[in-house]
Amino acid sequence: METQLLLTGAAIGALSGFFGIGGGTILVPVLLMMGYDIKSAVGISVMQMVFSSLFGSWINHKKGFLDLREGAVIGLGGFAGALGSGWLVSEVPEIVLEVMFLAVIGFALYRFFHAPEYTESENGHELSPYLLAGVGAVIGLFSISMGIGGSILLTPILVGVLHYPLKKAVSAGLFFVVFSSVSGLISLSLAGQVDYFHGFIIGVASLAGVYAGIRLAAVTGHKKHKNALIVLYIIILGMMLKKVLGV
Incomplete structure (x- = not known):
């Protein structure tokens, strides 16, 4: 089992670095297929995200991909929202969490299909910090409750x-996971929902993968990167539909 978890962690880390995600969107369905229940999978996933998001954000900052000011505003909102995740996971039935997960992925897929094209040289317009913090809070609450970084x-x-260039948004997304996952780990730990041993194994294994994934993302064009994200969402949606429908 430990070898399988190490390989899973390395693969999740690579996807995390490339797509700017904490890894929970992939790890939760994988853990469910490995026999974990949804609440154990959520706890392991959140612990892994702490590892991958901290390391990945440090690399993105060194490469100049990360806007720390806007990322911090969104992240602090996510931290506040994620503090309620322990209560939500403890009180909400598993089927509701699974349906919420499907809704998140479905919405993300819809938005990407309809997103306009922006080049990496476009900076967009100045956004209100209150708007960014509010968006972060809502995403933090519901995403951590589903075992994903947001x-x-x-x-x-x-x-x-909000008209961000894709690579800037990917870096901001991974930085957001730092705040939401740390907050979620605190909340889920207090609720007794974390498998620390398996979470640590996957988290440590993910670090090498994160480094490789970020290097690959840096040399991938906008259109190919966006199309890869759409494919990722479709795969995850299919995995969760299979789980929820029991087919």
Whole structure:
């Protein structure tokens, strides 16, 4: 089991670095297929996200991809929202969490299909910090409750609604995961919902993958990067539909 978890962690880390996600959107369905229940999968996933998001954001900052000011505003909002995740996971039935997960991925896929094209040289318009913090808070609450870092929902909102360039949005999304995952780990730990041993194994294994994924993203064109994200969402949506429908 440990070898399988190490390989899973490395693969999740690579996807995390490339797509700017915490990894929970992929890891939760994978853990469900490995036999974990949804609440154990959520706890392991959140712990892994702490590792991958911290390391990945440090690399993105060094490469100049990350706007720390706007990222911090969104992230602090996410931190505040994610503090309620322990209560939500403890009180809400598993089927509701699974349907929420499907809704998040479905929305993200819809927004990416309809997102306008922006080049990386476009900076967009100045956004209100209150708007950014509010968006972060809502995403933080619901995403951590589903075991995902929130960037899978935040990135399409930044690109499709708030007019961020894709690579800037991807970096901001991963930085957001730092705040939401740390907050979520605190909340879920207090609720007794974290498998620390398996979470640590996957988290450590993910670090090498994160580095490789960010390097690959840096040399990938906008259109190819966006299309890859759409394919990712479709795969995750299919995996969760299979789980929820029991087919």
